Amino acid sequence: MRGYAAMHATKPDFFIHSGDTIYADGPIAAQVTEPDGQIWRNIVTEEVSKVAETLEEYRGRHRYNLMDRNIRALYAEVPVIAQWDDHETTNNWYPGEILTDPRYSERRVDVLAARGRQAWQEYQPVSGLSTRIGDGSTGFEPARIYRKISRGPQLDVFCLDMRTFKDPNTDGKETHLTHILGQEQADWLIREVSKSRATWKAISADLPLGLIVPDGPVNQESLSNRDDGAPLGKELEIAGVLSAFKRNRVKNVVWLTADVHYCAAHHYSPERASFTDFDPFWEFVAGPINAGSFGPGELDGTFGPERAFFKTGAYANQSPRTGENQFFGHVDLGEDDVFTVSLRNANGTVLWSKDLHPER
Numbered sequence: 001m002r003g004y005a006a007m008h009a010t011k012p013d014f015f016i017h018s019g020d021t022i023y024a025d026g027p028i029a030a031q032v033t034e035p036d037g038q039i040w041r042n043i044v045t046e047e048v049s050k051v052a053e054t055l056e057e058y059r060g061r062h063r064y065n066l067m068d069r070n071i072r073a074l075y076a077e078v079p080v081i082a083q084w085d086d087h088e089t090t091n092n093w094y095p096g097e098i099l100t101d102p103r104y105s106e107r108r109v110d111v112l113a114a115r116g117r118q119a120w121q122e123y124q125p126v127s128g129l130s131t132r133i134g135d136g137s138t139g140f141e142p143a144r145i146y147r148k149i150s151r152g153p154q155l156d157v158f159c160l161d162m163r164t165f166k167d168p169n170t171d172g173k174e175t176h177l178t179h180i181l182g183q184e185q186a187d188w189l190i191r192e193v194s195k196s197r198a199t200w201k202a203i204s205a206d207l208p209l210g211l212i213v214p215d216g217p218v219n220q221e222s223l224s225n226r227d228d229g230a231p232l233g234k235e236l237e238i239a240g241v242l243s244a245f246k247r248n249r250v251k252n253v254v255w256l257t258a259d260v261h262y263c264a265a266h267h268y269s270p271e272r273a274s275f276t277d278f279d280p281f282w283e284f285v286a287g288p289i290n291a292g293s294f295g296p297g298e299l300d301g302t303f304g305p306e307r308a309f310f311k312t313g314a315y316a317n318q319s320p321r322t323g324e325n326q327f328f329g330h331v332d333l334g335e336d337d338v339f340t341v342s343l344r345n346a347n348g349t350v351l352w353s354k355d356l357h358p359e360r
Helices: 002-009 055-065 069-077 109-123 183-195 234-247
Strands: 015-017 031-033 039-041 080-082 147-150 155-159 200-205 253-257 263-268 281-285 305-311 327-333 339-345 350-356
Touching: 002 069, 002 327, 055 109, 155 183, 183 200, 183 234, 263 339, 263 350, 281 339, 305 339, 305 350
Parallel strands: 015 080, 155 200, 200 253, 253 281
Antiparallel strands: 031 039, 147 155, 263 281, 263 305, 327 339, 339 350
């Protein structure tokens, strides 16, 4: 996993892993023939040879990643701020879902998610979070994953959990509000970001805001719904968050995300949007670090996103063989408070960068 070596070479203060730390639903084959005829070969263990269902199989997925020396070297020196997304359990899951996938003997997603979360937190402990102010953190917080990590006067990081409280995947066009954060988390995000005194507020989201991420021919995995009009369904929840930031005069908010398998920079502005009650902001997308590359995805116009940059593979599911089509993001926050974002490939090559100057 050469991308971890490239990240390590930047000597980062910390690493935000925006989810999909494993692919529990993707059995690994001993070899794959790529479109150009070359053979990609894998080491295969018992736990990665099938979809993960038992706790031990989920644990085996995390152990598999740690066989890679580049991951071990980075984790030995660099603090990790970890989130979960869908593949820690199964693709595009939501609470209460019953799988129809014949590969699974256990088809209750709530059962699988409990096992997947336990294994994930055993290998990616959630630190710095207390369920009540003043409590110590054990790394195993049963109530919540979302949390704030303060990095001094320049930066607060707000990690979201867009999985635990998510309503079912539908076409996303309900006229009433549906949840991707849940009311308690949305209220927490508004409150904590609004009272933050850090220069920059980085919101680490495990799903992108304006990208259409399909779950089948009709349903949507994220909050975008292929309708460029006024917010509907899950969009209403994010619209409320963005409006509150504007109402509370919050400045210097940046969204960081992954999930999709390419890198991109999106600028959101009410001048281009159907929903206008928010201040402009940037969203930076960087994924995957070692999985096959796909994309790019379509943008939903509700919040006025504009694609400033993107890079993906030459064909769908391109392997990490060359290191040119797997990606990570890097932020340099200097003494002058300029927030410099670069999008890089797994070899460490800078593909695009942007200097964001803080509003005072």
